[in-house]
Amino acid sequence: MTSDGGSGAAAIRVEGVSHRYLPARGKPVLALDHVSLEVREREFLALLGPSGCGKSTLLYLIGGFLPIGEGLIEVGGKRVSEPGPDRGIVFQHFALFPWKTVRENVTYGLAKQGLPRDEQTRRAQEFIDLVKLSGFEDAYPAQLSGGMKQRAALARTLAIDPAILLMDEPFGALDAQTRILMQEELLSIWQRRRKTVVFVTHDVQEAVYLAERVAVMSARPGRIKEIVDTRFSVSGPALFKSPEFVERVDHVWNLVRGEAIAAQGGAA
Amino acid sequence: MTATLWRYTPLLLIFVIWEAGTQTGIISKWALPTFSAVVAAWLSLMQGGELLYHAAASLMRGFAGLGLAIIVGTTLGVLMAWVKPVRLIFNPIVQLFYPMPKSALIPIMILWLGLGHASKIVLIFLGCMLPVTISAFNGARGVEPVLIWSARSLGATRGQVLREIILPAAMPEILAGIRTALALSFVLLVSSELVIAREGLGYLIGWLGDGGVYASMFAVVLTVAGLGFVADRLYLMLMKRSLAWRE
Numbered sequence: 001m002t003s004d005g006g007s008g009a010a011a012i013r014v015e016g017v018s019h020r021y022l023p024a025r026g027k028p029v030l031a032l033d034h035v036s037l038e039v040r041e042r043e044f045l046a047l048l049g050p051s052g053c054g055k056s057t058l059l060y061l062i063g064g065f066l067p068i069g070e071g072l073i074e075v076g077g078k079r080v081s082e083p084g085p086d087r088g089i090v091f092q093h094f095a096l097f098p099w100k101t102v103r104e105n106v107t108y109g110l111a112k113q114g115l116p117r118d119e120q121t122r123r124a125q126e127f128i129d130l131v132k133l134s135g136f137e138d139a140y141p142a143q144l145s146g147g148m149k150q151r152a153a154l155a156r157t158l159a160i161d162p163a164i165l166l167m168d169e170p171f172g173a174l175d176a177q178t179r180i181l182m183q184e185e186l187l188s189i190w191q192r193r194r195k196t197v198v199f200v201t202h203d204v205q206e207a208v209y210l211a212e213r214v215a216v217m218s219a220r221p222g223r224i225k226e227i228v229d230t231r232f233s234v235s236g237p238a239l240f241k242s243p244e245f246v247e248r249v250d251h252v253w254n255l256v257r258g259e260a261i262a263a264q265g266g267a268a
Numbered sequence: 269m270t271a272t273l274w275r276y277t278p279l280l281l282i283f284v285i286w287e288a289g290t291q292t293g294i295i296s297k298w299a300l301p302t303f304s305a306v307v308a309a310w311l312s313l314m315q316g317g318e319l320l321y322h323a324a325a326s327l328m329r330g331f332a333g334l335g336l337a338i339i340v341g342t343t344l345g346v347l348m349a350w351v352k353p354v355r356l357i358f359n360p361i362v363q364l365f366y367p368m369p370k371s372a373l374i375p376i377m378i379l380w381l382g383l384g385h386a387s388k389i390v391l392i393f394l395g396c397m398l399p400v401t402i403s404a405f406n407g408a409r410g411v412e413p414v415l416i417w418s419a420r421s422l423g424a425t426r427g428q429v430l431r432e433i434i435l436p437a438a439m440p441e442i443l444a445g446i447r448t449a450l451a452l453s454f455v456l457l458v459s460s461e462l463v464i465a466r467e468g469l470g471y472l473i474g475w476l477g478d479g480g481v482y483a484s485m486f487a488v489v490l491t492v493a494g495l496g497f498v499a500d501r502l503y504l505m506l507m508k509r510s511l512a513w514r515e
């Protein structure tokens with residue numbers, strides 16, 4: 001089942017958003033320059049670009065974590081002004097509450113929804129099982145490996161059932177094997193519980209593999225350079241070897257390469 | 269257990285040298301009574317009940333002052349870190365009073381609050397509050413934004429974030445600040461009681477010293493040192509337990 005590209009209202013609408021940040025010393029830097037983007041209901045969209053292109057900043061703006069200086073962001077037709085449980089987030093460095101156990105981390109958001117305690121525990125267990133962390137309910141984050149921490153963070157976010165899942169290079173801190181495993185698990189979870197996903201990454205292959213559409217961003221100041229359709233007739237591991245996948249990766253890679261070089265030049 | 273014993277051997281050595289030095293006359297008995305005389309004096313002070321009476325008065329003052337300092341200091345520090353108006357109002361006050369020697373406040377406190385408990389409790393409270401405030405401030409400022417953002421997107425309100433995320437995340441620093449305050453509370457306690465009081469260990473030290481009962485005076489000084497040491501050890505144990513999540 002593939003989602004119909006033309007159908008579905010916009011889950012997220014970004015219109016003419018610019019963002020400047022003030023470094024500790026020096027003049028304001030333009031990180032995003034009049035970015036416009038629509039993310040469709042229940043689609044998996046990747047934001048791809050070289051480091052420093054503002055892709056994480058755009059994600060944080062959608063999350064409501066940073067003030068929107070210029071432009072407009074709407075989620076579900078409502079203007080974003082602060083964070084909310086309709087937009088779950090998963091960070092690169094997990095951001096688990098280190099003084100809470102895995103179970104306590106997962107129940108945190110459930111308690112905020114006012115669920116009775118036994119219902120919290122039941123639901124937490126359901127999602128801990130979903131991310132295959134059974135047996136580690138009472139472990140503290142410091143006792144877990146990187147991959148396990150990210151599973152716990154994912155369970156914590158999925159448990160509150162947000163309509164939108166924001167992911168900020170979630171597998172960037174993991175080793176190669178764990179990363180591939182986590183990608184497959186994320187896809188299989190997403191196929192079972194369709195959500196709107198905005199997935200920030202600088203890994204071309206990851207973006208093309210996971211997403212239905214890849215929005216390629218330019219080097220600073222960030223703009224959406226091109227949006228590439230990355231839905232394929234093949235699925236699963238066979239996809240990596242299919243000519244259409246290879247061709248699409250190549251195309252996206254060419255788009256990004258120029259920007260990566262520009263970013264390097266800008267940094268020098 | 270044996271490891272602990274070995275660790276405190278140097279301390280034991282000091283007592284042995286003390287006893288030997290004073291018994292042989294190498295150290296003048298006028299400067300330092302023999303260790304055995306001090307122990308004997310300590311036992312008689314315990315039997316007479318004076319030591320317990322004065323220790324209880326001191327400990328009550330210490331706990332009250334330190335307890336207040338922990339509650340107010342932590343609250344103020346966390347609020348200063350995350351509520352701008354609070355920071356703007358209190359930051360200059362904290363900056364001004366932090367380097368000031370708090371013992372300078374002793375005469376003022378006595379003038380305002382008299383010779384009893386209140387002047388000591390308020391002095392300890394004021395002196396111990398600032399290290400707690402500053403450690404809570406630094407701890408709360410250092411909280412990673414992603415923790416706050418995670419909590420907010422899980423449905424926490426701003427107030428809940430302060431209590432449920434910022435406070436526990438700052439706890440390692442707050443607990444370290446409280447340890448400094450604990451040591452400081454003993455300093456302030458004894459020095460204020462030495463200056464003027466009607467009971468307490470500091471008062472007892474001054475009274476015995478003025479009366480020339482040096483063996484007893486040393487016994488009380490050692491008691492203060494011992495109490496400080498035990499308090500610090502107990503506190504460290506508590507701290508380790510509550511930070512077990514850090515591995």
